[in-house]
Amino acid sequence: xxxxxxxxxxxxxxxxxxxxxxxxxxxxxxxxxxxxxxxxxxxxxxxxxxxxxxxxxxxxxxxxxxxxxxxxxxxxxxxxxxxxxxxxxxxxxxxxxxxxxxxxxxxxxxxxxxxxxxxxxxxxxxxxxxxxxxxxxxxxxxxxxxxxxxxxxxxxxxxxxxxxxxxxxxxxxxxxxxxxxxxxxxxxxxxxxxxxxxxxxxxxxxxxxxxxxxxxxxxxxxxxxxxxxxxxxxxxxxxxxxxxxxxxxxxxxxxxxxxxxxxxxxxxxxxxxxxxxxxxxxxxxxxxxxxxxxxxxxxxxxxxxxxxxxxxxxxxxxxxxxxxxxxxxxxxxxxxxxxxxxxxxxxxxxxxxxxxxxxxxxxxxxxxxxxxxxxxxxxxxxxxxxxxxxxxxxxxxxxxxxxxxxxxx
Numbered sequence: 001x002x003x004x005x006x007x008x009x010x011x012x013x014x015x016x017x018x019x020x021x022x023x024x025x026x027x028x029x030x031x032x033x034x035x036x037x038x039x040x041x042x043x044x045x046x047x048x049x050x051x052x053x054x055x056x057x058x059x060x061x062x063x064x065x066x067x068x069x070x071x072x073x074x075x076x077x078x079x080x081x082x083x084x085x086x087x088x089x090x091x092x093x094x095x096x097x098x099x100x101x102x103x104x105x106x107x108x109x110x111x112x113x114x115x116x117x118x119x120x121x122x123x124x125x126x127x128x129x130x131x132x133x134x135x136x137x138x139x140x141x142x143x144x145x146x147x148x149x150x151x152x153x154x155x156x157x158x159x160x161x162x163x164x165x166x167x168x169x170x171x172x173x174x175x176x177x178x179x180x181x182x183x184x185x186x187x188x189x190x191x192x193x194x195x196x197x198x199x200x201x202x203x204x205x206x207x208x209x210x211x212x213x214x215x216x217x218x219x220x221x222x223x224x225x226x227x228x229x230x231x232x233x234x235x236x237x238x239x240x241x242x243x244x245x246x247x248x249x250x251x252x253x254x255x256x257x258x259x260x261x262x263x264x265x266x267x268x269x270x271x272x273x274x275x276x277x278x279x280x281x282x283x284x285x286x287x288x289x290x291x292x293x294x295x296x297x298x299x300x301x302x303x304x305x306x307x308x309x310x311x312x313x314x315x316x317x318x319x320x321x322x323x324x325x326x327x328x329x330x331x332x333x334x335x336x337x338x339x340x341x342x343x344x345x346x347x348x349x350x351x352x353x354x355x356x357x358x359x360x361x362x363x364x365x366x367x368x369x370x371x372x373x374x375x376x377x378x379x380x381x382x383x384x385x386x387x388x389x390x391x392x393x394x395x396x397x398x399x400x401x402x403x404x405x406x407x408x409x
Contacts, residue, residue: 121216164302219256276294
């Protein structure tokens with residue numbers, strides 16, 4: 001495979017020691033080892049000049065080409081990714097305990113999750129590099145998004161998912177034609193297995209935590225939010241966290257939006273993990289990273305060994321953000337409250353951010369007079385079994401009016 005950094009990318013830079021390189025395949029720092037993940041850096045003048053050009057561009061993630069690691073001649077997917085809608089909900093704001101809330105529904109992407117943003121960048125680069133196949137490990141969403149975008153461009157995909165991956169997500173993989181390995185292990189071992197096989201076979205590795213280019217796709221959710229809200233950008237942006245890649249991208253996108261003049265300031269970011277899988281919450285409090293356990297109903301953030309911990313911890317610290325862990329009960333409560341109060345149906349990980357905001361208000365982290373944006377990262381149809389376990393079954397009736405009236409009491 002061959003790959004070159006486009007001119008508007010200056011370097012890849014280690015998040016730990018600052019080592020920089022223009023070698024497009026050097027994805028971990030030679031001095032810091034595997035912990036030294038690389039970050040993509042861009043020419044500042046390109047970022048500053050981006051806003052003036054946006055009105056001429058189509059509304060998808062590729063409009064931010066000055067801060068994406070693809071060449072101007074890259075072949076793009078035929079399906080549209082990005083520019084997901086935003087909506088407000090006074091009723092949801094009241095339930096959360098904040099002055100106002102904006103919900104950005106990234107479940108509207110082609111495979112129904114935010115991960116389509118990263119996968120789109122990954123597939124474009126894989127094709128640009130001449131890869132014969134793209135591979136990833138995932139609890140479900142990154143897998144289905146990879147399969148979806150790869151299918152749209154005719155690139156073979158191999159996917160590794162842990163045994164607990166929800167059936168709807170596995171169904172997506174198979175419908176899109178991916179080669180699927182369901183591994184009799186947790187996500188952490190599944191990730192390692194994928195990395196081992198991918199290196200052995202010479203495939204393009206889509207795993208966001210090791211591949212520095214994938215976070216660049218994720219950050220476009222923040223660039224869009226900044227464009228959509230402008231001067232109405234709230235004080236806080238809340239997002240659920242598993243591996244740490246998404247929250248790192250969210251913060252980076254907000255920083256670049258501020259540099260481009262799309263917003264006046266960088267909001268604070270609330271990073272939300274489930275109590276049963278909260279190693280980054282504990283690491284932030286401790287001041288040093290250590291892996292932890294992984295057991296939560298929110299499968300998309302059920303990660304005990306985050307693969308991009310330093311990039312995530314540094315990002316939240318830079319924006320004066322906060323970390324919080326919420327119980328599965330709180331997530332399940334939000335699973336019902338968010339769609340009933342806002343009309344946006346999110347999967348457990350997708351609504352974990354709402355549970356985090358509610359708890360952050362109770363703990364005094366977020367003031368009740370502040371405004372919040374919620375990033376709903378995945379559609380609720382991704383995990384209908386969990387949703388049905390909370391809301392219960394429908395009322396069965398015979399097909400006549402008396403039966404309905406009797407059921408009505």
